[in-house]
Each structure stands twice: as structure tokens, then as C-alpha cells.
Amino acid sequence: MACYVAVVHAIELFEDYVNWLRINVPRAYENLAPPATRDNIDKLEQALGQRIPDDVKAVLMMHNGQRLTDVATHDEDGAVPCIPTLSFLSTGLIEECWSSWADMCEDDDIEDLHDGCEAMPGAEGRVRPLYASPGWIPLWSDPVRSDYIGLDLDPDSAGIRGQIINFGRNEGRHFVCADNFTELLQILLDEVRSGRWPSSTVVCDEAGNERSVFGEVEHGVGRPFFGDLEDHFFNPLYNHAMARSGIDVSDG
Numbered sequence: 592m593a594c595y596v597a598v599v600h601a602i603e604l605f606e607d608y609v610n611w612l613r614i615n616v617p618r619a620y621e622n623l624a625p626p627a628t629r630d631n632i633d634k635l636e637q638a639l640g641q642r643i644p645d646d647v648k649a650v651l652m653m654h655n656g657q658r659l660t661d662v663a664t665h666d667e668d669g670a671v672p673c674i675p676t677l678s679f680l681s682t683g684l685i686e687e688c689w690s691s692w693a694d695m696c697e698d699d700d701i702e703d704l705h706d707g708c709e710a711m712p713g714a715e716g717r718v719r720p721l722y723a724s725p726g727w728i729p730l731w732s733d734p735v736r737s738d739y740i741g742l743d744l745d746p747d748s749a750g751i752r753g754q755i756i757n758f759g760r761n762e763g764r765h766f767v768c769a770d771n772f773t774e775l776l777q778i779l780l781d782e783v784r785s786g787r788w789p790s791s792t793v794v795c796d797e798a799g800n801e802r803s804v805f806g807e808v809e810h811g812v813g814r815p816f817f818g819d820l821e822d823h824f825f826n827p828l829y830n831h832a833m834a835r836s837g838i839d840v841s842d843g
Contacts, residue, residue, distance in 0.1 A: 594645055597773050601646035604776040605653055611783055616790040618671045618815040627655035627682050635682040639689065639728065641744055644753045646772045647730065656681030661734035662688065663760075670734070674779065675788035675818040677731040677740065685729055688739065693725040708763035713836030716749035718756050718765040727758050730772075731824075738762050740828065742772070757825060766832040782827050791816045 612620040632648050656679045659670035664687075673679040680688065695701065704722035726745025732738070738759030746752055755768040755775045769775040782788060791803045794813035803819045818824070833840045 597771070598645045598649045601773040601776055602649050602653065604773065604780055605650050608776065608780050608783065609654070611780070612673070615783070616671075616817050618790065619673045619817045622657050622659055622669075622671045623654040623673055623679075624656050624658045624681055626653055627651040631655060631682040635686050638686045639744075641726075643728065643742060643744075644772055646776075647742065650772070650776070651682060654679070656684060660684060662732050663735060663737040664688075664691075666734070669815070671815045672734060672817040674731050675783065675824045676733075676816075676822065677824050678734050680730055680732055684732075688729045688732060688737075689725075689727075692723045692727065692729075695723050696725055708765070710747070711764050711766045711832070712838055713832060714756075714765055714767045716747050717754065717767055718743060718750060719745065719747045720765070722763060723758070727756070729758075730755075733759070733823075733825075736761060738825070740768060740775075740825070757828070762825075766829055767835075768828040768832055778828065778831055782824075787822070787827070788818045788824075791818060793820060 609620065609623065632651065636642055657670065657673045659667040660678045660680070661667060661670040662678055662684060670678070701722065705720070708722050709720045710718045724745045726743065728742040728744060729739035730742060731740040736759065738757070738761050740755060740757055743750065743754045743756045744752055746754060751770055753771050755772060756765050757768065758765060769778060789805050791805050792813040793801050793816045794804050795801055801820060803816060803821065804813065830840050
């Protein structure tokens with residue numbers, strides 16, 4: 592029963608989020624992909640070698656990521672982020688991104704990479720202090736860097752299977768974003784309703800430096816975006832994690 596309730600709540604939260612996108616960031620709304628099929632889900636779980644939580648599957652079966660998606664390995668023209676500053680990965684891209692990191696765990700130098708990683712306050716004993724793990728499943732990706740928000744199916748002794756963590760090339764200091772995917776969706780919905788993540792356009796100045804512009808721009812100028820290049824959705828997730836641990840980050 593608890594699992595059923597969580598799935599229903601996840602669907603309701605994501606429906607509310609999609610409706611918010613439709614009104615506030617229509618270009619992101621239009622970039623949402625059609626639903627994943629049962630075959631898509633089965634293929635992903637077969638590749639991962641384990642089941643993913645039902646609330647994650649329920650959302651993917653509403654929208655299977657984005658139609659056009661930028662990730663570190665490739666980009667597509669017109670790929671407006673469907674999560675503020677982040678790409679919403681499809682089942683196919685989840686498998687693609689996961690596979691490259693799972694392969695890395697077999698490299699001879701992985702132990703050296705592990706040595707530079709740690710669990711942050713509040714995540715000690717919950718997240719393994721590793722560089723990569725086959726049990727870390729990317730769900731949302733930075734569009735240009737190999738950095739992710741995703742499922743932890745390989746938690747440390749005090750962790751919860753299915754907790755949401757940060758990981759990737761630049762994310763060796765791990766924190767717990769949420770105890771589960773449904774909780775992450777609540778954070779997402781609260782964040783966009785705060786007004787912090789508007790529809791935007793990325794333009795270049797004469798020196799080639801990119802910046803975000805809000806409001807109307809001349810047709811054909813710049814590329815559509817969701818949020819501010821000077822901000823990043825990892826930031827509120829980090830702040831939320833630290834607040835749950837009783838750590839004040841307002842000065843940092």
C-alpha cells in the first residue's frame with residue numbers, strides 16, 4: 592500500500608510540474624517526450640541488472656525524458672532543458688550514461704579516483720565515498736558536463752535504496768538530495784513555484800561569452816533555455832540537503 596501511495600503521489604506531483612511548464616516555460620513543455628513503453632522500461636532494467644523504483648517508472652511512463660536532449664557526449668539543436676538547467680533523461684539515455692560509468696568501475700585506476708571522493712555532512716554512512724558505482728543510475732544530467740542527479744541503488748550501510756544523490760565527473764563530494772524520487776519531485780515543484788527558474792534565452796556578446804536574457808528577445812536570437820546560466824539546479828538540492836543536516840549555508 593505504501594508503494595502504491597508513493598506512485599500516486601509521484602504522478603500527481605509530476606502532473607502539477609508539467610502543467611506549470613505548460614504555462615511558464617512552454618518551450619520546455621513542448622520538448623517533453625511521449626511516454627515510455629513497458630518494453631522501454633524492461634530493456635532499461637535488463638541492462639541495469641536490477642529494478643528501478645516504481646515512482647521513477649511511473650514518471651517515465653508519463654514522459655520518457657526529452658524529445659531533444661543535450662548531454663556531455665552529444666548535443667541537439669533546440670534541446671531546451673525540461674528540468675531547470677538540467678536535461679531530463681529518457682530510458683535510452685539513462686542506459687547510455689549509466690553504461691559509460693559502469694564500465695569505468697572496471698578501470699585499473701578506479702581506486703585512485705575513489706580516494707578523492709567523500710560523503711558530505713548528513714550523507715556519511717548513507718552514500719559510499721566513491722567516484723562511480725554501477726548502482727548509481729542517472730536521471731537528470733547537466734547538459735554539457737558528465738554530472739548527474741540520480742538513483743542510489745548501492746547505498747552505504749545507513750543509506751536507503753533508491754535515495755537520490757549527486758555524482759559525476761565534478762561531483763565527488765556526495766550529498767543526499769532526497770530519500771526517494773517522489774520527495775525529489777516535491778522539491779522540484781516547490782522550486783519552480785518559487786519563481787527562481789524562469790524561461791530564458793541564452794545569447795552571446797561580442798566576445799563570445801554566453802549570458803541568460805529574460806523576457807522577450809528578437810525572434811531567432813539566441814537559444815531557448817530554462818533558468819539562468821549563473822545558477823544551477825544542483826545548488827538548491829545541495830542547500831536542501833545541508834538544511835536537513837542542520838547546516839547553515841546562507842553565508843556560503
